[in-house]
Amino acid sequence: xxxxxEAVIGIECHVxxxxxxxxxxxxxxxxxxxxxxxxxxxxxxxxxxxxxxxxVAIEHMIRAGLAFGAEIPAFSKFDRKNYFYPDMPKDxxxxxxxxxxxxxxxxxxxxxxxxxxxxxxxRIHLEEDTGKSSHAGSGDGRIAxxxxxxxxxxxxxxxxxxxxxxxxxxxxxxxVAYLEALRLTLLQLGVSDVKMEEGSLRxxxxxxxxxxxxxxxxxxxxxKNMNSFRSVHRAIESEIARQTALLESGGRIVQETRGxxxxxxxxxxxRSKEQAHDYRYFPDPDLxxxxxxxxxxxxxxxxxPELPWRRFERFTAxxxxxxKQATQLVATGALATYFDRVVELTKRPQQVTNFxxxxxSRLANESGVPIAQSKVLPExxxxxxxxxxAKTINSKIAKDLLERMWAEGGSPASLVDSLGLAQTSDVGxxxxxxxxxxxxxxxxxxxxxxxxxNVAGFLVGQIMKASSGKADPALVKDLLLKKLA
Amino acid sequence: xxLENDPIERSAxxxxxxxxxxxxxxxxxxxxxxAHVDAVDARVGAYLTILHDAARxxxxxxxxxxxxxxxxxxxxxxxxxxDNMCLTATRTTCGSRILEHWIAPYTATAVxxxxxxxxxxxxxxxxxxxxxxxxxxxxxxxxxxxxxxxSRVPGGSSGGSAAAVAAREAAIGLGSDTGxxxxxxxxxCNLIGFKPTYGRISRYGLIAFASSLDQIGPLTxxxxxxxxxxxxMAGHDPMDATSIDRPxxxxxxxxxxxxxxxxxGLVREFDTEKLGPxxxxxxxxxxxxxxxxxxxxxxxxxxxxxxxxxxxYLIAPAECSSNLSRFDGVRYGLRVDADDVQAMYxxxxxxxxxxxxxxxxxxxxxxxxxxxxxxxxxxxxKARTLIARDFETAFxxxxxxxxxxxxxxxxxFNAKSDPYSMYMxxxxxxxxxxxxxxxxxxxxxxxxxxxxxxxxxxxxxxxxPLFAEPxxxxxxxxxxxxxxxxxxxxxxxxSGARA
Numbered sequence: 001x002x003x004x005x006e007a008v009i010g011i012e013c014h015v016x017x018x019x020x021x022x023x024x025x026x027x028x029x030x031x032x033x034x035x036x037x038x039x040x041x042x043x044x045x046x047x048x049x050x051x052x053x054x055x056v057a058i059e060h061m062i063r064a065g066l067a068f069g070a071e072i073p074a075f076s077k078f079d080r081k082n083y084f085y086p087d088m089p090k091d092x093x094x095x096x097x098x099x100x101x102x103x104x105x106x107x108x109x110x111x112x113x114x115x116x117x118x119x120x121x122x123r124i125h126l127e128e129d130t131g132k133s134s135h136a137g138s139g140d141g142r143i144a145x146x147x148x149x150x151x152x153x154x155x156x157x158x159x160x161x162x163x164x165x166x167x168x169x170x171x172x173x174x175x176v177a178y179l180e181a182l183r184l185t186l187l188q189l190g191v192s193d194v195k196m197e198e199g200s201l202r203x204x205x206x207x208x209x210x211x212x213x214x215x216x217x218x219x220x221x222x223x224k225n226m227n228s229f230r231s232v233h234r235a236i237e238s239e240i241a242r243q244t245a246l247l248e249s250g251g252r253i254v255q256e257t258r259g260x261x262x263x264x265x266x267x268x269x270x271r272s273k274e275q276a277h278d279y280r281y282f283p284d285p286d287l288x289x290x291x292x293x294x295x296x297x298x299x300x301x302x303x304x305p306e307l308p309w310r311r312f313e314r315f316t317a318x319x320x321x322x323x324k325q326a327t328q329l330v331a332t333g334a335l336a337t338y339f340d341r342v343v344e345l346t347k348r349p350q351q352v353t354n355f356x357x358x359x360x361s362r363l364a365n366e367s368g369v370p371i372a373q374s375k376v377l378p379e380x381x382x383x384x385x386x387x388x389x390a391k392t393i394n395s396k397i398a399k400d401l402l403e404r405m406w407a408e409g410g411s412p413a414s415l416v417d418s419l420g421l422a423q424t425s426d427v428g429x430x431x432x433x434x435x436x437x438x439x440x441x442x443x444x445x446x447x448x449x450x451x452x453x454n455v456a457g458f459l460v461g462q463i464m465k466a467s468s469g470k471a472d473p474a475l476v477k478d479l480l481l482k483k484l485a
Numbered sequence: 486x487x488l489e490n491d492p493i494e495r496s497a498x499x500x501x502x503x504x505x506x507x508x509x510x511x512x513x514x515x516x517x518x519x520a521h522v523d524a525v526d527a528r529v530g531a532y533l534t535i536l537h538d539a540a541r542x543x544x545x546x547x548x549x550x551x552x553x554x555x556x557x558x559x560x561x562x563x564x565x566x567x568d569n570m571c572l573t574a575t576r577t578t579c580g581s582r583i584l585e586h587w588i589a590p591y592t593a594t595a596v597x598x599x600x601x602x603x604x605x606x607x608x609x610x611x612x613x614x615x616x617x618x619x620x621x622x623x624x625x626x627x628x629x630x631x632x633x634x635x636s637r638v639p640g641g642s643s644g645g646s647a648a649a650v651a652a653r654e655a656a657i658g659l660g661s662d663t664g665x666x667x668x669x670x671x672x673x674c675n676l677i678g679f680k681p682t683y684g685r686i687s688r689y690g691l692i693a694f695a696s697s698l699d700q701i702g703p704l705t706x707x708x709x710x711x712x713x714x715x716x717x718m719a720g721h722d723p724m725d726a727t728s729i730d731r732p733x734x735x736x737x738x739x740x741x742x743x744x745x746x747x748x749x750g751l752v753r754e755f756d757t758e759k760l761g762p763x764x765x766x767x768x769x770x771x772x773x774x775x776x777x778x779x780x781x782x783x784x785x786x787x788x789x790x791x792x793x794x795x796x797x798y799l800i801a802p803a804e805c806s807s808n809l810s811r812f813d814g815v816r817y818g819l820r821v822d823a824d825d826v827q828a829m830y831x832x833x834x835x836x837x838x839x840x841x842x843x844x845x846x847x848x849x850x851x852x853x854x855x856x857x858x859x860x861x862x863x864x865x866x867k868a869r870t871l872i873a874r875d876f877e878t879a880f881x882x883x884x885x886x887x888x889x890x891x892x893x894x895x896x897x898f899n900a901k902s903d904p905y906s907m908y909m910x911x912x913x914x915x916x917x918x919x920x921x922x923x924x925x926x927x928x929x930x931x932x933x934x935x936x937x938x939x940x941x942x943x944x945x946x947x948x949x950p951l952f953a954e955p956x957x958x959x960x961x962x963x964x965x966x967x968x969x970x971x972x973x974x975x976x977x978x979x980s981g982a983r984a
Binding site: 041044046049051052053080082086090092143144285286287288 | 569570571577579584587589590591593688689690691692693695696697723724725726727803804806807810811812813815816817825826827830850853854855858862
């Protein structure tokens with residue numbers, strides 16, 4: 001029989017914080033630019049330059065910590081992590097070792113079918129980003145064997161949050177769902193742009209496997225160089241498969257760092273544990289300890305919005321929205337807030353969902369204006385839904401009105417009045433349209449009577465058109481069928 | 486004081502007064518100083534870089550400011566800047582091969598404040614490489630001689646600034662003190678060597694040796710000048726997170742005439758007998774002078790101060806091992822090319838650093854390494870806390886502490902060949918550094934060392950509680966004025982040049 005393995009995965013994320021300036025100097029914190037143009041003596045590690053911490057970055061950390069239910073200790077400090085690397089200006093990185101700004105906490109995430117999952121965090125700490133090296137002439141872009149290297153320090157000193165999870169994730173699918181929830185939360189907290197393509201979100205995965213039910217963890221490998229959620233998914237799948245095949249063939253897993261090769265679709269060994277550094281952490285004597293943090297905690301607490309996972313849970317459980325649609329609704333904080341407001345006004349969550357994810361999303365995509373910033377105010381959409389519910393207008397008119405509201409704004413009720421769009425339910429009026437349609441289409445009528453019942457739809461269309469779309473479609477159909485019978 | 490009418494002899498206070506009054510221009514002061522520097526510095530070796538052009542330009546600028554009605558507290562005062570402080574567009578070497586040709590792209594806050602107050606930078610002065618040493622002999626770039634006996638060291642690490650001020654090549658010298666590097670050369674060169682409270686003067690632009698200990702301060706020929714320099718530099722700097730954000734009480738206004746009502750503590754554990762009978766007697770006389778000026782002498786105890794040296798030689802190297810990592814040949818300074826980056830690092834640092842710097846990087850790297858960190862670095866930090874507490878206890882029963890500023894008068898070149906005997910020079914100054922306390926050395930007498938022919942100055946160290954700089958300078962002023970030890974002998978290069 002084949003044995004069955006369980007994967008155990010921990011995710012380590014580096015997230016660049018969204019601040020006006022870098023972590024320890026006044027240089028702009030912006031992506032890109034000509035190399036070495038966003039630099040100063042401090043972020044270049046010039047002799048004699050000193051770091052001064054960015055308060056906003058510290059508040060962002062506290063914001064993220066509180067959002068994940070982490071403990072914010074009363075006291076925190078910066079430490080130096082010492083190692084030599086050409087893109088690290090001081091040859092030490094200002095980081096946090098034993099007293100990070102946040103401890104513990106939990107990321108709640110959900111799978112496609114709506115199942116809620118949790119993964120505990122070990123810690124989130126604050127550090128400075130390094131510069132960026134490009135190595136030329138080595139073929140594989142690595143420093144070993146390169147002819148020369150260029151370093152761009154624009155990124156050096158950008159505030160970087162390192163978020164380490166416990167090994168509580170058990171599949172590639174879960175890993176991506178975890179990352180998606182983390183990304184959404186940080187985005188909606190406003191602490192980062194979390195763009196993997198710009199490197200403001202980077203992640204590594206620690207992967208091991210063990211026999212189902214085993215208590216002990218297997219030997220792990222650390223997977224690096226994953227540049228998208230898709231590559232995270234592929235890399236973890238591939239690594240689980242590699243480890244499984246290795247164990248099944250009687251091999252041993254070696255603890256090592258492995259790089260993900262997007263093109264070949266496999267991981268390869270980068271360095272083994274034996275080459276691990278002694279980072280000689282010690283408290284940075286250029287920076288004073290951060291205490292007390294209580295004031296900042298109080299300030300920040302008030303600014304934390306409802307989190308995506310909480311909304312997802314509410315939208316699915318309370319509103320009965322399906323997980324796929326709920327996921328779409330919580331993807332943007334402003335959209336979820338908009339949606340919530342309309343539901344509050346209408347008590348018709350599914351109908352609101354249909355409008356928001358249907359016509360409004362289409363209009364938003366076409367115009368590039370997000371729904372929450374459009375001229376269709378939540379109150380107006382609620383009014384439109386109420387008109388529809390009251391059968392004052394039909395769905396065709398509603399659709400037209402929405403287009404108009406998107407372009408010009410305004411109240412749908414007044415538009416209905418001023419344009420005379422109210423639905424006609426007057427039997428006498430509709431009967432006239434029905435009679436006219438029957439008289440004008442003798443061939444169609446004959447076909448219907450010969451048994452081609454599907455042609456009735458054509459006649460309904462003609463009648464609706466004649467009424468400028470205002471006739472109550474149900475009534476039209478009813479009268480038509482009676483007259484044709 | 487001697488030679489009162491000679492512009493180069495006058496104190497910073499005198500110069501500023503005259504320049505502000507218009508009786509002499511900053512340019513005249515600076516021309517006189519530059520001429521003197523050009524005449525004597527070949528023998529003294531105080532400066533690594535002499536800034537003829539920058540000094541003249543700056544002096545003209547000061548004169549223009551004065552003419553436009555500004556009154557500058559240090560108008561036209563010739564300034565010597567230790568070469569571990571950045572001055573924009575100027576070579577800043579730290580006395581090291583690794584920075585021998587490095588041009589600073591910005592100016593240190595303390596230097597900028599001195600310039601703003603009207604000082605004119607004459608040059609950048611020699612030092613023990615990266616401020617590591619007590620004699621200036623560890624400089625890779627030159628020899629500095631003691632102006633009172635050219636066969637002897639000026640002290641260190643701020644030996645160049647001390648020699649410059651002693652030889653009248655500047656009125657104020659900026660030094661940095663990590664374990665005694667202002668106070669010891671101050672004592673060796675018959676000067677006031679003043680280290681303020683840690684954090685009082687910004688370290689921004691001071692090339693770090695040991696960040697938690699480094700402090701900039703002045704070397705001057707009078708206490709009043711030290712107070713003026715302190716007043717110009719002290720105060721919070723938003724560019725230095727360790728600079729203290731609290732109001733500065735001006736010290737120049739607190740200078741006093743006597744010591745009545747002051748309790749001065751003599752440290753029971755500091756045995757001066759081991760300094761030899763002549764030195765021992767000189768300090769006894771100095772304490773008697775304090776008493777004669779009205780001070781109550783009380784005995785205080787600093788039981789852990791004896792651990793100062795051991796503590797310091799873990800913390801300072803630990804910090805330096807990290808601070809000096811950035812000198813890696815990648816972005817600035819010396820680079821010795823090699824086939825790969827690792828070899829480039831190794832060759833650059835092997836060629837760029839001198840042996841004392843390497844020794845301390847190695848000690849510090851070891852003290853921070855996994856498995857040793859708790860036994861060395863963490864315990865040293867605990868010892869540091871205990872030493873600071875000892876001072877707190879002592880200051881409950883006294884206002885100031887008095888003790889020697891160095892373990893001997895200035896010694897001959899190559900006299901301290903083993904590192905430990907050199908480290909011992911700072912035995913009396915290191916505990917105050919570990920506690921972050923303000924302290925200074927003030928001339929307190931002369932001895933002719935065995936084997937020497939010239940009388941050499943001795944320094945009395947006075948130490949005050951945190952932030953009590955006005956009290957400290959006030960008392961030192963009273964002592965200086967009453968005893969006039971400093972003016973009993975002129976440096977050879979001055980008396981000789983003028984004889």
